[in-house]
Amino acid sequence: MPEIYDMIIVGGGPAGLAAGIYGSRSRLKTAIIEKGRPGGQAATTEEMENYPGFFNGSTGPGLIEKFVAHAAYFGTEIIRGEVADMELKGNVKKLITTKGNEYFSHALILSPGAEPRMLHIKGEGELRGRGVSYCATCDAGFFEDLDVVVIGNGDAAIEEAMYLTRFANEVTVIVIHDEGTLDCNKASAEKAFRNPKLKWIWHSVLAEIVGDELVEKVVIKNIKTGELSEKAVDGVFFFVGAVPKTKFLEGKVDLNQQGYILTNDLMETNVPGVYAAGDARAKYLRQVITAASDGAVAAVAAEKYLSEMETFRGQVLEQQVPVALLFWAPQAEESIVAINRLESAVEGTGIRVAKLDTYRNQKIAGTYGVTVTPTLLLFRNGEVVGRLEGESSIEQIKSLFQ
């Protein structure tokens, strides 16, 4: 029998690390499967001072280092690997990595995160790594005393543009909006407008990146006049949002049209025992603090699910004798009738009777596809071997037990 974790978290960014902290602190056997180093996008975001308690010179990598140490302190295991496939039906979820390793867990938290969006502008793909970049901390050093353009005007774009001014000679931000309008937060915008090394090109977009082996110039399109102009630059940094890394989840959990994972307020996906947290989830605000919040909610909801399932395992799945489990509603007349008939039918059979309030145990009901109350399931050695839906006679129940 392979080892079964209580909670496996897929992805070790801020959401996954927070879930790991909550899970292992609740003494659950918790592991994070992470492809590379933990930290996610926050680990490559130098300028970051909006996480409460961390300001005045604190950085993304610095914050993440503390998250990782915190998870390790409570005993979260970090497994290196990339999940390629998973089997989510049933009580034990199975994960298979690209290297073919298999892991098993009772609850699963999906926090795969997001990655920078590419615009697929002419020259972007060809010149990637030769002046086209999506990571300022990776590549800023190359552009000392050179000129770069930044595409985008959200928080990431403006904060990374300011970081780039520490290296580059001149940083020009190309903004699609009218003069003075930025999508980023006001504090960053004010700071950026005061920075003498930042230049601005308004109501414009990038039309093309030109260069033979290295970036030489860009073609900029003024969206008001349609006019094209050229600017000689050595680097182009894109910060135009992100796309969720959820390709491997297609057909496994419900995603929206953009590929974000759909959950409710408890971070539950449409699959019982499977939760989602962080930037890959469909939500309003994608920041380290909301990722950490998602992770905490998901871990606590998963913990409740696990204890519900543990009771169920003890009373039903792990019984040596057959168990007749009735999904019922205590207030409904037909459920009372069903219970009485069931108790008559089991007499002398050695079958154990168990009942679950369908409404209060929706996860278990969901796991077994129970949509009708009452529904009777017969378990032998943890497997469903018989099923009766709706009103049944004593004879029907008896014949189920044959």
Added chain:
Amino acid sequence: MLEVDKATFETEVLQSGELVFVDFWSPACAPCLDLLPEVEAFAEKNGGRAKFCKVDSGANKRLAISQKVMGLPTFAFYKDGEKVAAFSKDEIDMSAIQDKLDELLS
């Protein structure tokens, strides 16, 4: 893997008689550090078939730029002093790099 810098790149890489793989990385590059264990495993697995080097491009910026590398991570193959293949950023997939190595050796 052999740590190469601006002083040794010419002799170790460009003048090498064998196929050379070079990992352009830097300690400030998180994706580079993510890939490092896989790159080490790749070098170990193919030991003896080619020469495996890495360049700290933060400390050897001019060298990297002279090799048309302005983004990290970049993996390049050199043969007879010429760069014959390069992979950068999200193009990097170790199985594609393995295929390229096999192709260049065949």
